[in-house]
Amino acid sequence: MIxxxxxxxxxxxxxxxxxxxxxxNLAKGGCEVIxxxxxxxxxxxxxxxxxEKGAKIIPLRADVFAxxxxxxxxxxxxxxxxTGRADxxxxxxxxxxxxxLRPLASPATVAEIAATGVTAFAIELMPRITRSQSMxxxxxxxxxxxxxxxxxxxxxxxxLFPMLTTAAGTITPARMLVLGAGVAGLQAIATGRRLxxxxxxxxxxxxxxxxxxxxxxxxxxxxxETGQAEDARGYAQAQDESFYRRQxxxxxxxxxxxxxxxxxxxxxxxxxxxxxxxDMVEKMSPGSVIVDLAAERGGNCELTVPNxxxxxxxxxxxGLFNVAGTVPYHASQMxxxxxxxxxxxxVADGKIHLDLEDQITRETMVTREGxxxxxxxxxxxxxxxTHNA
Ligand code: NAD
Numbered sequence: 207m208i209x210x211x212x213x214x215x216x217x218x219x220x221x222x223x224x225x226x227x228x229x230x231n232l233a234k235g236g237c238e239v240i241x242x243x244x245x246x247x248x249x250x251x252x253x254x255x256x257x258e259k260g261a262k263i264i265p266l267r268a269d270v271f272a273x274x275x276x277x278x279x280x281x282x283x284x285x286x287x288x289t290g291r292a293d294x295x296x297x298x299x300x301x302x303x304x305x306x307l308r309p310l311a312s313p314a315t316v317a318e319i320a321a322t323g324v325t326a327f328a329i330e331l332m333p334r335i336t337r338s339q340s341m342x343x344x345x346x347x348x349x350x351x352x353x354x355x356x357x358x359x360x361x362x363x364x365x366l367f368p369m370l371t372t373a374a375g376t377i378t379p380a381r382m383l384v385l386g387a388g389v390a391g392l393q394a395i396a397t398g399r400r401l402x403x404x405x406x407x408x409x410x411x412x413x414x415x416x417x418x419x420x421x422x423x424x425x426x427x428x429x430x431e432t433g434q435a436e437d438a439r440g441y442a443q444a445q446d447e448s449f450y451r452r453q454x455x456x457x458x459x460x461x462x463x464x465x466x467x468x469x470x471x472x473x474x475x476x477x478x479x480x481x482x483x484x485d486m487v488e489k490m491s492p493g494s495v496i497v498d499l500a501a502e503r504g505g506n507c508e509l510t511v512p513n514x515x516x517x518x519x520x521x522x523x524x525g526l527f528n529v530a531g532t533v534p535y536h537a538s539q540m541x542x543x544x545x546x547x548x549x550x551x552x553v554a555d556g557k558i559h560l561d562l563e564d565q566i567t568r569e570t571m572v573t574r575e576g577x578x579x580x581x582x583x584x585x586x587x588x589x590x591x592t593h594n595a
Pocket of ligand 1: 336344410439471479481
């Protein structure tokens with residue numbers, strides 16, 4: 207079983223889908239890893255380190271795809287909407303492709319991938335069940351994002367984070383607000399606390415209150431009736447516009463009192479809700495910082511500019527995309543571990559063995575034998591596009 211690891215081609219992407227330390231585990235399962243020359247360099251992994259762990263370095267990208275039974279990438283075509291299409295001619299029937307495909311946002315590209323005949327698995331569709339926690343790349347990347355968001359904020363803020371009592375006087379701690387306490391938000395709370403900020407957080411799912419407290423954060427109680435706030439998978443449910451309007455009203459004071467806001471609020475398959483309006487930004491103290499981790503999904507702040515840092519009303523608003531990619535060493539390490547756990551799930555006796563009764567296999571598989579096989583994606587396509595081959 208040959209696992210091929212091409213170099214990432216999305217402009218500025220520094221992560222890599224496999225790291226040397228994860229190779230021995232795959233080798234134990236009978237898998238051989240071949241990797242495009244220099245694929246790990248931008249993340250801090252040298253070709254020689256891969257070779258040391260038993261991988262083969264391949265100079266040409268096409269020669270990585272051609273023999274590979276499984277091709278693993280961070281951003282596959284779909285998630286890589288800039289240069290990913292160039293990989294289509296390299297894919298072939300019978301091959302397996304695993305990575306981020308952004309399938310619900312770009313179903314037409316899934317149909318194009320299906321037409322090549324590969325069996326593709328979209329890692330972002332991993333079900334959130336206990337058994338799949340170690341394969342959950344969305345959570346791994348969200349952890350990195352939550353951490354880095356706080357570091358970005360600390361770098362821009364013209365204040366220190368911790369309370370300090372010094373001979374030169376007392377420094378009051380920074381006040382940080384986290385909107386959305388999922389995986390990224392909880393990591394932001396923990397990181398903010400470690401740096402010494404006073405942290406409060408809000409989420410529509412009341413279940414997270416205890417988690418916020420356990421990390422030393424304060425749960426912001428808002429007089430809001432959330433109704434059904436959580437779906438069966440643990441994700442937030444969308445609320446109606448009158449809820450969001452009311453939420454903005456009651457958040458105005460809390461946002462104005464914060465030096466840093468880290469916003470992570472998203473609802474699967476929807477535009478991110480606007481929780482911070484221009485008026486609310488104007489009420490913040492000069493020098494305050496907003497890091498909008500929902501920027502890729504439209505942003506939680508009305509003034510967020512996609513993939514840019516801007517200053518509005520003397521407040522720095524960071525709408526950087528692909529924040530996980532800015533910590534490529536550990537983001538790659540975590541992602542590689544996710545894949546090294548997922549791959550054995552698809553392989554038995556040195557062959558791809560797809561157990562369609564299994565929830566993890568069924569819910570991540572998006573194409574097979576020339577067709578789009580994931581019902582949520584097929585629904586988004588015109589009927590003819592789901593059967594290309
Ligand atoms: P996410 O990235 O989809 O959303 C981020 C957060 O934003 C969520 O906590 C959501 O409730 C919140 N949010 C949405 N709308 C909001 C609003 N208007 N105001 C404030 N907050 C809002 O979520 P996620 O981080 O991927 O995790 C969602 C849940 O799934 C968490 O409870 C997490 O613990 C759970 N989870 C379980 C597993 C597992 O069991 N294997 C794995 C990962 C995550």
